[in-house]
Amino acid sequence: MTYSQTDDLADQRILVVEDEWLIALDLKDLLERWRCTVIGPVATTSAALDLIEEERPDASILDVQLRGETSERVADMLRDRECPFLVLTAYQHHHLSGALSEAPMLRKPVDETKLRTLLAELLRSASFR
Template sequence: MSILANRRVLLVEDEFLILAMLCDMIADASATVVGPATTLDEALQLAKVAEMDAAILDMNLSGQWSDPVAETLGRRGIPFVFTTGYGVTERSQRFGARTVAKPYTWEALERELGQAISDAARQKPLDEEAADR
């Protein structure tokens, strides 16, 4: 069973064919697609209010960096993976985000997103302990 089973995954992608493929793959993993969002404005709105467990975030949406979405997800404590044709960049490092380079396989994306979810789950108790002090 996939680590994504029964989770809600925000999908942010501006390329229609990739978006359609990812929607199918997320459904095949027994997860629910939140969105999807194809523009920065749509993605930012969903990132602010939608109920989700994780996100797949295209780093560049029609020429606009998706940094505001990454910042919002980070503030909410929602793990995400960047997808990009640019490779690992300072953006990935700045947000502490895992990155999957395009073209990618579903296995690689699922592995990285699963690891991001696991990392966030391990970090959460530490954050809660710090808040109690």
Template sequence: MTTSDSPHSFAGRRILVVEDERLIALDVRDILEKFGCVVLGPVATVDAALQLINDENPEAAVLDVQLNGETSEPVAHALRLENRPFLVLTAYSRRHLTGALEDAPLLNKPVNERKLRVSLSDLFS
């Protein structure tokens, strides 16, 4: 594993955050900003996420799966087309991941700062 403990290893990276629980979204944003990332979003809907992928060209993404009645599968699909890595942050287990979400690195909620750092580092390695 090519894990770096340096807090600046992702400095300047543009990360899209898709999460519909606002408190958790803000928490993830704070953690990513602490890592030095530039956070795009957080957004809570598929439409808003696709818009940001189109307009802001994120380098990677952190995706929640269940978004208030829809799933982030179309977002994952769009990211795969753009060849952008992403990880899934969810309360669900792996067998609930379908389509473009399948096989994605998975972090279970509640979000763990250390694990998020390791997973992000793997995304960029």
């Protein structure tokens, strides 16, 4: 796949896992503006695991805390399937464990430029595997 600066995310299928509804909607709107296909958003680990099985995203954005549990199982499944993901959280990086700690991280509130750049980098690196 060839990427350009203006269309680097067009037609990419991005899973959004976020339990704060307003943040999830903002992410969805932002990704759609970049011409991504948004999978979700979903607010629970079980819903995210189901969507990964059904939809096979190109990349994912994960919040860490999801209604009393972490998204670590989601991160593990994505890593096992070689699906790139980033963590979008208010937590410090040293509070993360497992596959979550290995992923690129952005802090909330989201910086649109950083998010776009990081997603494009993740997708580019995944296309070379």
